[in-house]
Amino acid sequence: MEIMDKGMQDTRPVVLVVDDMPDNLLLMGELLKNDYRVKLAPSGEKGLRIANSTPQPQLVLLDIMMPDIDGYEVCTRLKADERTRDIPVIFLTALSREEDETRGFALGAVDYITKPISPPIVLARVATHLLLKAAADFLRDQNAFLEQEVRRRTDEVQAIQDVTIHAMASLAETRDNETGSHIRRTQFYVKALAIELARVPRYAATLSAHAIDVLFKSAPLHDIGKVGIPDAILLKPDRLTPQEFAIMQQHTTLGRDAILHAEQLLGMQVPFLECAKDIAYSHQEKWDGSGYPQGLAGEAIPLAARLMALADVYDALISRRVYKAGLPHAIARGIIVNGSATHFDPQVVEAFIGCEDEFQRIAERFADVG
Template identity: 70%
Template sequence: MSAEQSHYHRATILVVDDTPDNLMLMTDLLKDRYRIKAANSGEKALRVLQGDSLPDLILLDVMMPGLSGHEVASLLKHDPRTCDIPIIFLTALAAIEDEIHGLELGAVDYITKPISPPLVLARVDTQIKIKAAADFLRDQNDYLEQEVERRTREVMAIQDVTIQAMASLAETRDNETGNHIRRTQHYVKVLAEQLRDHPRFRHFLNDETIRLLFKSAPLHDIGKIGIPDHILLKPGRFTEEEFEIMKTHTTLGRDAIQHAEDQLGIRVDFLCLAKEIAYSHQEKWDGSGYPQGLAADDIPISARLMAVADVYDALISRRVYKQGMPHEEAVEIIRQGRGSHFDPDVCDAFLANVGQFQAIAERFADSDQDMARQLAALERIAQDP
């Protein structure tokens, strides 16, 4: 069998005509090249088209009792399942107006009776080839869309794994737990969603930005990996010199993320937010924070959100050297910091969602194993010369 013959035998044509002689004529004419299905009414044609296997082309008589060919064509073109099947009208209506009407209904061609067999074969062959090409392109587009979606999922997964790996690396050096990372991540999302329609924030907070904030928030303390153990793990208050060293974790974090972005050679949106958060989440609304002493709206929005999330979690979290502060007391401290430590509107967003913050804290509470790990870290630093 030649490639052309193989092509023909793969194609199926539905012939619809209420006259038995016409059905027989068209079947005899086309059967050597195509698989043929026949229907002697519009209603029967619709039943045939409800099956699992759709034809590649429909030859449709116009004047039939019951549903006319025009009515059948209109129904098929309004059905997403059948709208792409090409229709050729076969009819005795030869007026130009009839042909125009048929084409307006979505037909690809219009053949008048009595038919010319060579003309019918040529026009059917043309439409079958066009349909095959359209199906190929549609399949290719579907494949490409699926491939883009798959690649996008892979990229997203790689981003998530990278963030978790970097955050976990910092966690191994800190006396805080991975639950702190998860809690602050969810706190930031709650604040962002509360403020997304606020006049001061709606230009920045949308679905994509909130997703990126959630993704990048775990890197807020990545710079602590560069702080010496005897300072990072110290349970008591820092000396002035120690605190100056501790404050450098903001710059170390930003620079580490910038280095990762430089290695990629492209700008990455979630890393841009991660740099903002790592570098500026210790800034205060009144300008008394660090590392730059930024104030008010000069502080990136991402960092203002993290400031509230980070302080609240630090207050309520238990450590081997302290008990966690009761939720109500932590809320009051945040309230008192409104307009000094914290952006007033971000603080208000927190106060409007204190129940969600408490629920997140309980959901990701530190376990006894977390406390044991903290104690081991403190014992390690105590044994260092």
């Protein structure tokens, strides 16, 4: 049942009164009808149905002693339901003991009024709690808007960051027209290796989902230092001389320094740039210490660089160059396996074996054209 004066606008707040006594419903309806749209429920079950109907009440005045389900149970259900939990409940009851009032507040009620009622007090408290609810709803809506806006801005910044990373990486790769989709392949190889290696208990915590995401974002910058290598060396189709190879080796340091400079400009440490520095500087290190630029060995080589080392070599093996044809997966696999404990971390090689089907799918997905 709803009580509404003719000519009143539906924009008035909706107040639900739940009471099993017809006289009480009539009294409250008459008291509230000039200021509110009033809905009346003669039972707890009816009250719950109205609370979930449209338009939803902004406030519930709730009797406690009712024959079907009492007011405490009605309040409990209202607060347990996501659709109604934010509707303020005022108990309106003849129960005047302190423990009854305490129980009502414990269940989530915002107020407790004992009968017989004082009309001015009821009207004042209803008005106050409706104002409080309106303020709470406004803040909740604002918070939801702000959260959505933060997510949108975060996604936007993330997209710009990802595009910038790929643009920087592509700048290095475009100077070597033989590399094709090398960036994308190695990026996904590293992710596949990390996911597989995370199954090993000792790496489970280190290679969390977030850490793998950082690795994935950092991987494209592994050869950024190539921008500093002269074309005569970078594009030379023949074997490099020892002097030329020494210059080529500088791309690891140049890459690390370029990322370090970018980090200094930001004035803060960024996780993916920290990871990118490790990859750029150390992905040419070898497990047995025979790599460059520092001659690191074993686990002294950063894990991100050990993953990239295998990904980079595998891709070089299967890719066509002017001076060689690309090798079939089976042969490249054999070379990788034979390099375990010399060139590559043995556990990374085991991870490669565990996800080699994924490597082949990645190679097919990002195959060079032409």
